[in-house]
Amino acid sequence: MGDPKYPRRVWRKPKRPLNYELKMEELKTLGTFGLRTKRELWKAHTELSRVRHQARSLLALRQEIREEKEPILMKSLARIGLVSSDATLDDVLNLNANDLLSRRLQTIVTKKLGFKTPYQARQAVIHGHIMIGERKVDIPSYTVTVAEEDSIHFTPESKIPEMLEKTKSKEPVVEAAAEETAKDESSSTE
Numbered sequence: 001m002g003d004p005k006y007p008r009r010v011w012r013k014p015k016r017p018l019n020y021e022l023k024m025e026e027l028k029t030l031g032t033f034g035l036r037t038k039r040e041l042w043k044a045h046t047e048l049s050r051v052r053h054q055a056r057s058l059l060a061l062r063q064e065i066r067e068e069k070e071p072i073l074m075k076s077l078a079r080i081g082l083v084s085s086d087a088t089l090d091d092v093l094n095l096n097a098n099d100l101l102s103r104r105l106q107t108i109v110t111k112k113l114g115f116k117t118p119y120q121a122r123q124a125v126i127h128g129h130i131m132i133g134e135r136k137v138d139i140p141s142y143t144v145t146v147a148e149e150d151s152i153h154f155t156p157e158s159k160i161p162e163m164l165e166k167t168k169s170k171e172p173v174v175e176a177a178a179e180e181t182a183k184d185e186s187s188s189t190e
Contacts, residue, residue: 011042012049033101034110034118040141044097051077055092081146105130105152106140112152114164129158 014022026038035041051073058070070089077083081103083091101107109130110121124130125140132144133151144152154161 011039011046013042014045029098029101032118033098033104033107034122034140035101036122041097041101043141044100048095048097048100051082052093052095055089059089079145079147080143081149103143104140105132105137105142105144108144108149108152112149113154113161114168116167124158124160129155129160131155 016022026041029035029041030038054073058066058073061069073092074083074085074087074089077092078085078087082095082099106118106122106125109115109125110118113121113124113130115121115124122140126138128136128138130137131153132148136155
């Protein structure tokens with residue numbers, strides 16, 4: 001753990017922060033996953049760097065020592081869904097930050113519970129509308145394990161599911177009206 005007075009930093013800045021391509025890629029990733037600041041992205045990059053460093057150091061070990069320590073790393077990564085249960089260290093080295101970001105609670109809630117944007121899902125998580133099993137989780141960056149993924153649901157007192165149903169029922173009406181307008185235009189041109 002270390003001394004609480006001297007906490008370890010959990011993120012590192014990019015070496016070239018003014019690189020235009022890197023900045024555009026970061027902004028695209030921020031929008032895709034609904035991250036609040038670039039620091040959240042840098043945390044994912046740092047965590048991924050740590051995991052890849054462990055994999056490289058395991059590859060450098062002798063075979064008998066490697067056979068002892070490799071299953072520990074692979075089991076922990078398979079538990080959070082980054083690699084499959086029969087993956088190798090090469091699969092760990094091929095991981096990227098998007099794989100890690102897709103295991104965040106915010107991202108899984110966006111996909112599973114039908115939010116339009118990851119920012120909506122983030123707000124629902126922060127305001128305490130999401131439960132994993134029997135406990136309320138209000139941390140958007142919480143890494144969801146494979147076992148917990150099926151037990152994500154709204155809290156019983158949350159009104160968000162009703163609101164999502166109302167917006168879903170309104171959308172087909174708009175799409176149907178647009179299709180009718182398109183049919184009318186095509187028939188008038190003929």
